[in-house]
Structure formats: structure tokens, C-alpha cells
Amino acid sequence: MSGDTELIMTAFQKLVVFWRASQWQTAGEAGLNPTQGEVLQHISRRSARLGELAEQLGVSQASLSDTVSSLEARGLARRRPDPDDGRARRIESTADGQRAVAELSMAPVELERAIEHLGEEERGAFARALVRIIRMLQEADAIPVQRMCVTCRHFRPFAHADVARPHHCAFVDAAFGDARLRLDCDDHEAAPAKEAAATWRRFEMA
Numbered sequence: 001m002s003g004d005t006e007l008i009m010t011a012f013q014k015l016v017v018f019w020r021a022s023q024w025q026t027a028g029e030a031g032l033n034p035t036q037g038e039v040l041q042h043i044s045r046r047s048a049r050l051g052e053l054a055e056q057l058g059v060s061q062a063s064l065s066d067t068v069s070s071l072e073a074r075g076l077a078r079r080r081p082d083p084d085d086g087r088a089r090r091i092e093s094t095a096d097g098q099r100a101v102a103e104l105s106m107a108p109v110e111l112e113r114a115i116e117h118l119g120e121e122e123r124g125a126f127a128r129a130l131v132r133i134i135r136m137l138q139e140a141d142a143i144p145v146q147r148m149c150v151t152c153r154h155f156r157p158f159a160h161a162d163v164a165r166p167h168h169c170a171f172v173d174a175a176f177g178d179a180r181l182r183l184d185c186d187d188h189e190a191a192p193a194k195e196a197a198a199t200w201r202r203f204e205m206a
């Protein structure tokens with residue numbers, strides 16, 4: 001391993017430890033464990049079937065079911081019949097769950113401030129590098145596939161000459177920069193495999 005790779009790996013490790021400790025603290029203050037807090041945050045954004053949610057979070061359906069049951073017991077989540085399939089159920093947050101999420105800031109504020117302190121260009125380069133790392137981990141089946149710009153049929157990488165906002169989202173018909181690349185977008189529509197591969201090549205080569 002080269003020296004700079006080792007430095008980056010060590011930095012990731014330190015940030016993960018810090019983030020996890022912060023999650024334990026904020027979730028604990030709300031009477032939740034970090035996994036419950038994470039699940040609640042996901043279902044407060046949109047309802048999901050158990051299998052979908054387990055895939056997004058990278059956990060087993062059995063352990064997720066236990067977590068959802070504990071949230072249900074506290075009145076923070078509920079399972080409802082899926083309107084698209086009467087035999088399936090969707091998990092959603094209740095009004096109390098939404099209120100709990102509003103009080104539950106899972107992102108450490110100190111880290112947010114440190115990132116904000118970087119210049120716009122630095123944030124953009126950092127965001128782009130992270131997207132590339134995440135995409136490669138997904139391709140290696142190491143982490144779950146997310147609804148990222150780089151796999152979306154609406155994404156047009158480097159469609160504009162403007163270096164600050166080179167990409168284009170055809171869904172909202174707007175240009176945007178690296179710092180606005182999405183990792184989990186509600187409007188994402190998966191591109192067909194060939195198209196996604198071509199988009200990824202354009203994104204990587206630029």
C-alpha cells in the first residue's frame with residue numbers, strides 16, 4: 001500500500017470512529033440505538049418494504065425486522081399494506097417518528113462545520129472522489145447499490161463548459177457541480193446497463 005493510500009485509509013478509520021461515537025450519543029439522548037436512529041431516518045424520508053430497506057442499509061432482513069418491531073412498539077414506525085401489492089407491507093414512520101427524527105441530528109455538527117470550512121472547489125473534488133470510491137465498492141459488491149447520479153438515466157456528466165457546474169440533470173433540466181452529486185436521490189431512475197457504463201466512463205475520464 002502506498003503512503004498516501006495508507007494516510008487516506010487511516011483518516012477514514014478515524015472519521016468512522018468519530019461518527020459512530022457521535023451517533024451513539026445523539027441516538028442515546030433520544031432513547032434509541034444508532035441502528036434504530038438510522039432506520040427511522042430512512043423511513044421518515046420515504047416508506048419502504050423490509051427487503052428494500054435491508055438492501056439499502058446493508059443489513060439482514062431478520063435483524064432489520066427486530067429493529068422495526070422495536071420502533072413499532074414505541075409508536076415511531078408502522079407497517080402498512082403496500083398499495084402496489086396487497087400481500088406486501090411497507091414500513092413508514094408515524095407522526096411521533098417524524099418528530100423524533102427532527103430532533104435527531106445523526107451527522108456530527110463538528111464534521112459538518114469542518115467540511116463547510118473547505119473551499120467550494122475542494123468540496124467538489126472531495127465529493128467526486130467519494131462518489132468514485134463508493135461506485136467502485138458497489139461494483140465489487142462490497143456495499144449496497146444506491147440511487148446515485150452516476151447510475152441514473154437523467155445524469156449527463158460534463159455536459160456543460162462551466163467548470164463550476166459541468167453536469168446536467170435532465171429530470172430537473174438544470175446544471176450542477178460535483179458538490180451536488182447525489183448518492184440517494186428520490187428522483188433517481190436506473191439507467192440501462194450499457195447506458196450506465198457509458199455514463200460512468202464519461203464521468204471517470206473527464
Ligand code: SF4
Pocket residue numbers: 147148149150152153154155156168169170171172182185186187188189
Ligand atoms: S434525477 Fe437525481 S440522481 Fe438522477 S441525475 Fe438528477 S439529481 Fe442525479
